[in-house]
Amino acid sequence: MAFTLNVNGQEHTIDAPEDTPLLYVLRDELGLHGARYGCGVGQCGACTVLSNGAPLRSCVVPAARLRERNLTTVEGLRGPDGAQHALHRAFVAEQAGQCAYCIPGMVMTAAALLKAKPRPTEAELRAALDANLCRCGSHNRIVRAIQRAAEELAR
Numbered sequence: 001m002a003f004t005l006n007v008n009g010q011e012h013t014i015d016a017p018e019d020t021p022l023l024y025v026l027r028d029e030l031g032l033h034g035a036r037y038g039c040g041v042g043q044c045g046a047c048t049v050l051s052n053g054a055p056l057r058s059c060v061v062p063a064a065r066l067r068e069r070n071l072t073t074v075e076g077l078r079g080p081d082g083a084q085h086a087l088h089r090a091f092v093a094e095q096a097g098q099c100a101y102c103i104p105g106m107v108m109t110a111a112a113l114l115k116a117k118p119r120p121t122e123a124e125l126r127a128a129l130d131a132n133l134c135r136c137g138s139h140n141r142i143v144r145a146i147q148r149a150a151e152e153l154a155r
């Protein structure tokens with residue numbers, strides 16, 4: 001089945017079975033490897049991307065259902081000139097990742113949060129990340145990184 005997807009501002013024609021999850025299309029068809037396969041059942045958040053600005057677990061949603069959406073992956077947070085987003089810089093500065101497997105999902109969840117609420121409290125931040133799992137226990141550094149990015153974006 002052929003359909004069109006808008007990913008990171010570009011239109012792509014995809015030819016894949018109707019029930020192919022978005023995550024597989026991103027990684028296998030479009031070569032966008034930022035979103036990760038963790039659990040495959042919508043439980044861990046490693047595959048999180050944005051759909052019209054809202055977090056979406058790309059492992060459980062068929063890509064063909066997302067034809068009318070603007071999809072953003074962690075790669076798409078970069079500026080048009082390739083510049084890193086404040087979240088990218090802050091995660092590096094705070095050494096937020098240990099193995100980093102969860103980090104793209106954390107970054108995308110944080111990007112949606114900061115768009116909706118530029119200066120979240122720590123409690124709001126932790127609540128937003130509650131369903132994003134980090135098996136390395138890096139949550140405190142991840143929270144610090146998002147707070148750092150929020151400060152930079154507010155300047």
Ligand code: FES
Nearest residue numbers: 038039040045059
């Ligand atoms: S891989 Fe999608 S939520 Fe875990």
Ligand code: FES
Nearest residue numbers: 098100134135136
């Ligand atoms: S840094 Fe390893 S899973 Fe989060």
